[in-house]
Amino acid sequence: MASENAEKVDLSLNTVSDTKPKKEWINLSLRVLSFFATASATLIMALNKQTKTLVVATIGTTPLTITLTAKFLHTPAFIFFVIVNGIVSLYNLVVIAMDILGPHYDYKGLRLGLTAILDVMAMAVAASGDGAATFMAEVGRNGNSHAKWEKICDKFEAYCNRSGVALATSFLGIILLLVVTVMSITKLSKLNRI
């Protein structure tokens, strides 16, 4: 009981002096991770390409083949995914740079609020890209019998798997950005109550 009380006192002291820089470090680290996640997602999806040669007929003993290529440029949802993840990565990079350059670029304590607002926008845009790409990948995986859209992942297994990795990475990036945003808003709320 006594140690609990001591901890409480410690915590309240921390909020004023020590925890602030520490929390800012956590915040910055999460943003760096978020940047790497969305940047990886952008690259994995953008560089994802699979070429497959299929035998469509045999003339005598000579097989007649066609070569099909699957790449992100063939699917508007994936193009959107790459653009959106690229933008969010760049945005995160700018914020990280300004964080490291320090408080010189802060104008009357506006930066925290402004970053929170831009974070929200970045997250909404990234979420829409992820939603689009995920459901497009689902059609690629399962097809849609009602629309007579056949699945393509049986032909382009590696392409589909890499797209899945890009999606998972981007989701991770968004979740990290969400945590950063929640931390910013919590900080704004807390400063309020002090």
Added chain:
Amino acid sequence: MASENAEKVDLSLNTVSDTKPKKEWINLSLRVLSFFATASATLIMALNKQTKTLVVATIGTTPLTITLTAKFLHTPAFIFFVIVNGIVSLYNLVVIAMDILGPHYDYKGLRLGLTAILDVMAMAVAASGDGAATFMAEVGRNGNSHAKWEKICDKFEAYCNRSGVALATSFLGIILLLVVTVMSITKLSKLNRI
């Protein structure tokens, strides 16, 4: 000069007493509009259905027909859209109810921050639903020649148009929710600097 000073005094008084409730009214109104937008989007998409009878062959003089139905349940992205818009509508309804019931439900000024955080999550989820449904609708409208997915909007014109209306309405709802969130964060930042 004297009147200018009087105005300044007036303004500073306003920030304490009058302006705050006015902004809260704007905030509440925007949220109500956002609620109606996402609720409409949910209903339009959920009730959207088109049945079409196509002649597939003619035996003698008797046409052989099949009846095709297009509805949101046939497309996972549209199901996700309906669920997500429904959740966001309900969430907005709860926040509106608590806003009207007044500050009794506020615990140590936590509500503004908490609502902002939940708004951010609601917006991210809604954005992913909108992204998914938009790009699925795009395939419905244009098809995808690379994947050999044929467009279906030429057969189900009315269905596609109503889906488009649902999408536009939902986008409006998200943008209004974004404005509300930005206002909340701005308010938190401003309170900070006072």
